[in-house]
Amino acid sequence: GTDGLGTISGEGGALRGISLQGLIYEACPRTKLYGNGLPEALPSYALAHFAPYNLNIRQAEDVRLSGLRVTWGEADLADLGKVPDSRPYWPCIECRHVRGLVVQDVVCGPYGAEAAAVGLTDVADALLTGCRAEEGTGVFLRISGQSRAIALSGNDLAGASTACELVDPGTGETGSLSPGDTQTWRAVE
Numbered sequence: 001g002t003d004g005l006g007t008i009s010g011e012g013g014a015l016r017g018i019s020l021q022g023l024i025y026e027a028c029p030r031t032k033l034y035g036n037g038l039p040e041a042l043p044s045y046a047l048a049h050f051a052p053y054n055l056n057i058r059q060a061e062d063v064r065l066s067g068l069r070v071t072w073g074e075a076d077l078a079d080l081g082k083v084p085d086s087r088p089y090w091p092c093i094e095c096r097h098v099r100g101l102v103v104q105d106v107v108c109g110p111y112g113a114e115a116a117a118v119g120l121t122d123v124a125d126a127l128l129t130g131c132r133a134e135e136g137t138g139v140f141l142r143i144s145g146q147s148r149a150i151a152l153s154g155n156d157l158a159g160a161s162t163a164c165e166l167v168d169p170g171t172g173e174t175g176s177l178s179p180g181d182t183q184t185w186r187a188v189e
Helices: 045-050
Strands: 006-009 015-021 024-027 055-066 069-072 093-104 116-129 137-144 148-153 160-167 174-177 184-187
Touching (some): 006 015, 137 148
Parallel strands (some): 006 055, 015 055, 024 069, 093 116, 116 137, 116 148, 137 160
Antiparallel strands (some): 148 184, 160 174
16 A cells, blocks of 8 residues: 555646556555645645645646546554644545546545545546546535536446535535436536
8 A cells, every 4th residue: 555646746837748547556644744735836846755645636737547446545644633734534636727637437535524536626628437436435526716627427426425516616605416417517617
Protein backbone atom coordinates (compact mmCIF):
# COMPACT_ATOMS: atom_id res chain seq x y z
CA GLY A 1 0.00 0.00 0.00
CA THR A 2 0.89 3.65 -0.31
CA ASP A 3 0.05 6.56 1.98
CA GLY A 4 -1.12 8.72 -0.94
CA LEU A 5 -2.01 8.44 -4.61
CA GLY A 6 -0.20 11.43 -6.13
CA THR A 7 -0.25 15.08 -7.11
CA ILE A 8 -0.16 16.55 -10.60
CA SER A 9 0.18 20.31 -10.34
CA GLY A 10 1.03 22.83 -13.03
CA GLU A 11 2.19 25.57 -10.70
CA GLY A 12 3.10 28.53 -12.92
CA GLY A 13 1.25 27.18 -16.00
CA ALA A 14 -1.01 24.31 -16.97
CA LEU A 15 0.51 20.89 -17.56
CA ARG A 16 -0.79 19.34 -20.81
CA GLY A 17 -1.33 15.83 -22.15
CA ILE A 18 -1.29 13.76 -18.95
CA SER A 19 -2.35 10.11 -19.07
CA LEU A 20 -2.51 7.62 -16.19
CA GLN A 21 -3.58 4.12 -17.20
CA GLY A 22 -4.03 0.77 -15.49
CA LEU A 23 -2.88 1.79 -12.01
CA ILE A 24 -4.05 -0.17 -8.96
CA TYR A 25 -3.69 1.45 -5.54
CA GLU A 26 -4.31 0.42 -1.98
CA ALA A 27 -3.95 3.66 -0.05
CA CYS A 28 -3.24 3.51 3.69
CA PRO A 29 -3.27 7.17 4.76
CA ARG A 30 -1.07 8.49 7.55
CA THR A 31 -0.91 12.03 8.88
CA LYS A 32 1.11 14.36 6.64
CA LEU A 33 2.24 17.97 6.81
CA TYR A 34 -0.92 19.31 5.13
CA GLY A 35 -3.28 16.54 6.19
CA ASN A 36 -5.66 15.96 3.32
CA GLY A 37 -5.31 19.48 1.97
CA LEU A 38 -2.75 21.20 -0.17
CA PRO A 39 -2.02 24.94 -0.25
CA GLU A 40 -3.27 26.68 -3.41
CA ALA A 41 0.35 27.51 -4.24
CA LEU A 42 3.07 25.20 -2.99
CA PRO A 43 5.93 27.08 -1.29
CA SER A 44 8.40 24.66 -2.90
CA TYR A 45 8.34 21.60 -5.13
CA ALA A 46 9.74 19.42 -2.33
CA LEU A 47 6.51 19.90 -0.39
CA ALA A 48 4.62 17.91 -3.05
CA HIS A 49 5.87 14.84 -1.14
CA PHE A 50 3.53 15.90 1.66
CA ALA A 51 0.63 15.91 -0.77
CA PRO A 52 -2.87 14.76 0.08
CA TYR A 53 -3.88 11.14 0.25
CA ASN A 54 -5.95 11.25 -2.93
CA LEU A 55 -5.11 11.72 -6.60
CA ASN A 56 -4.94 15.52 -6.72
CA ILE A 57 -4.79 17.21 -10.13
CA ARG A 58 -4.51 21.00 -10.47
CA GLN A 59 -3.71 23.46 -13.25
CA ALA A 60 -3.81 20.91 -16.09
CA GLU A 61 -5.23 20.39 -19.58
CA ASP A 62 -6.01 17.25 -21.57
CA VAL A 63 -5.91 14.76 -18.69
CA ARG A 64 -6.90 11.10 -19.11
CA LEU A 65 -7.38 8.69 -16.20
CA SER A 66 -8.14 5.19 -17.44
CA GLY A 67 -8.40 1.80 -15.75
CA LEU A 68 -7.59 3.05 -12.24
CA ARG A 69 -8.62 0.95 -9.22
CA VAL A 70 -8.39 2.47 -5.75
CA THR A 71 -9.16 0.89 -2.39
CA TRP A 72 -8.60 2.40 1.04
CA GLY A 73 -6.66 0.31 3.55
CA GLU A 74 -5.86 0.80 7.21
CA ALA A 75 -5.16 4.43 8.12
CA ASP A 76 -2.97 6.00 10.80
CA LEU A 77 -4.47 9.44 11.32
CA ALA A 78 -3.88 9.79 15.06
CA ASP A 79 -2.16 13.18 14.62
CA LEU A 80 -4.64 14.57 12.07
CA GLY A 81 -6.18 16.86 14.70
CA LYS A 82 -2.87 18.75 14.88
CA VAL A 83 -3.10 19.75 11.20
CA PRO A 84 -5.08 23.00 10.69
CA ASP A 85 -8.25 22.68 8.60
CA SER A 86 -7.78 18.95 8.13
CA ARG A 87 -10.68 16.50 7.94
CA PRO A 88 -10.88 12.69 8.15
CA TYR A 89 -12.55 12.42 4.73
CA TRP A 90 -11.59 13.28 1.14
CA PRO A 91 -12.42 12.35 -2.46
CA CYS A 92 -10.44 9.66 -4.22
CA ILE A 93 -9.89 11.93 -7.24
CA GLU A 94 -9.86 15.71 -6.82
CA CYS A 95 -9.44 18.06 -9.79
CA ARG A 96 -9.15 21.87 -9.68
CA HIS A 97 -8.65 24.18 -12.63
CA VAL A 98 -8.58 21.39 -15.22
CA ARG A 99 -9.74 21.62 -18.85
CA GLY A 100 -10.27 18.52 -20.98
CA LEU A 101 -10.63 15.65 -18.50
CA VAL A 102 -11.54 12.04 -19.32
CA VAL A 103 -12.13 9.63 -16.42
CA GLN A 104 -12.75 6.20 -17.92
CA ASP A 105 -13.14 2.73 -16.39
CA VAL A 106 -12.22 3.96 -12.89
CA VAL A 107 -13.40 2.09 -9.78
CA CYS A 108 -13.23 4.12 -6.59
CA GLY A 109 -14.96 5.53 -3.55
CA PRO A 110 -14.19 8.35 -1.14
CA TYR A 111 -12.37 8.04 2.15
CA GLY A 112 -15.11 8.80 4.68
CA ALA A 113 -18.82 9.34 4.12
CA GLU A 114 -18.76 13.14 3.83
CA ALA A 115 -16.66 13.32 0.66
CA ALA A 116 -17.56 12.44 -2.93
CA ALA A 117 -15.60 9.77 -4.79
CA VAL A 118 -14.68 12.38 -7.43
CA GLY A 119 -14.54 16.13 -6.77
CA LEU A 120 -14.39 18.65 -9.63
CA THR A 121 -13.85 22.36 -8.92
CA ASP A 122 -13.47 24.85 -11.78
CA VAL A 123 -13.26 22.01 -14.32
CA ALA A 124 -14.35 22.37 -17.95
CA ASP A 125 -14.98 19.82 -20.70
CA ALA A 126 -14.97 16.60 -18.69
CA LEU A 127 -16.33 13.12 -19.41
CA LEU A 128 -16.75 10.37 -16.82
CA THR A 129 -17.59 7.09 -18.53
CA GLY A 130 -17.50 3.39 -17.67
CA CYS A 131 -16.77 4.17 -14.01
CA ARG A 132 -18.04 2.25 -10.99
CA ALA A 133 -18.76 3.58 -7.51
CA GLU A 134 -17.51 1.39 -4.67
CA GLU A 135 -20.31 0.00 -2.51
CA GLY A 136 -21.20 2.41 0.30
CA THR A 137 -20.27 5.57 -1.60
CA GLY A 138 -22.50 8.51 -0.67
CA VAL A 139 -21.92 10.96 -3.53
CA PHE A 140 -20.03 9.72 -6.58
CA LEU A 141 -19.37 13.10 -8.26
CA ARG A 142 -19.40 16.57 -6.65
CA ILE A 143 -19.17 19.54 -9.03
CA SER A 144 -18.39 23.01 -7.68
CA GLY A 145 -16.91 26.37 -8.59
CA GLN A 146 -17.16 27.58 -12.17
CA SER A 147 -17.27 24.07 -13.66
CA ARG A 148 -18.98 23.57 -17.01
CA ALA A 149 -19.54 20.97 -19.73
CA ILE A 150 -19.32 17.93 -17.46
CA ALA A 151 -20.80 14.65 -18.78
CA LEU A 152 -21.56 11.33 -17.08
CA SER A 153 -22.23 8.44 -19.45
CA GLY A 154 -22.49 4.67 -19.10
CA ASN A 155 -21.34 4.46 -15.48
CA ASP A 156 -22.35 1.87 -12.85
CA LEU A 157 -23.18 4.07 -9.88
CA ALA A 158 -25.41 1.58 -8.03
CA GLY A 159 -22.90 1.59 -5.15
CA ALA A 160 -23.55 5.32 -4.57
CA SER A 161 -26.61 6.85 -2.97
CA THR A 162 -26.20 10.00 -5.11
CA ALA A 163 -24.74 9.99 -8.62
CA CYS A 164 -23.92 13.69 -8.81
CA GLU A 165 -24.14 16.70 -6.54
CA LEU A 166 -23.91 20.25 -7.86
CA VAL A 167 -22.73 22.97 -5.49
CA ASP A 168 -23.91 26.47 -6.41
CA PRO A 169 -20.79 28.69 -6.49
CA GLY A 170 -22.71 31.70 -5.18
CA THR A 171 -24.78 30.22 -2.35
CA GLY A 172 -23.15 26.88 -1.56
CA GLU A 173 -26.56 25.20 -1.92
CA THR A 174 -26.62 21.76 -3.50
CA GLY A 175 -28.76 19.89 -6.00
CA SER A 176 -28.37 16.21 -6.83
CA LEU A 177 -29.07 13.41 -9.30
CA SER A 178 -29.83 9.85 -8.13
CA PRO A 179 -27.99 6.91 -9.75
CA GLY A 180 -31.16 5.61 -11.41
CA ASP A 181 -32.32 8.95 -12.86
CA THR A 182 -30.48 8.72 -16.18
CA GLN A 183 -27.60 6.99 -17.96
CA THR A 184 -26.30 10.16 -19.62
CA TRP A 185 -26.30 13.51 -17.85
CA ARG A 186 -24.65 16.82 -18.67
CA ALA A 187 -23.92 19.89 -16.57
CA VAL A 188 -23.39 22.81 -18.91
CA GLU A 189 -23.14 26.57 -18.66
